Amino acid sequence: QVQLVESGGGLAQPGGSLRLSCAASGFSFSDYHMAWYRQSPGKEREFVGFISFLGGRLLYADKVKGRFTISRDNEKNIMFLQMDSVKPDDTAVYYCIRAVLYWNGDRWSVRAMSDSWGQGTQVTVSS
Secondary structure (H helix, E strand, C coil): CCEEEECCCEEECCCCCEEEEEECCCCCCHHHHHEEECCCCCCEEEEEEEEEECCEEEEECCCCCCCCCEEHHHHHHHEEEEEEECHHHHHHHEEEEEEEEEEECCCEEEEECCCCCCCCEEEEECC
16 A cells, blocks of 8 residues: 655744655555645645656756755655745645656646545745
């Protein structure tokens, strides 16, 4: 059974940093692309970033490009999201999930696989 457990959230001041973790189990982690999504109250869940199964391909939402960095450790079955220069708009519950990369005719896009979403980890950016 696929299990994804997010952790590392908390309170950060604007301009600060946080590092989120996603611990994976129940599947062969190194065989799958992974992604981070987030959801703020009253808003749709939105894509944050993507990492390919070996870590060589990275994609980010424009909102976080240059501030967030995704990495993974396939030996330990963990994915990370390093969040730097955080803003109040980054406040959300952050989720990790297995992902699919596809060409939509115009550009590369990411789609979450139909796994159940985990409980997520709350990130709050406030002074």
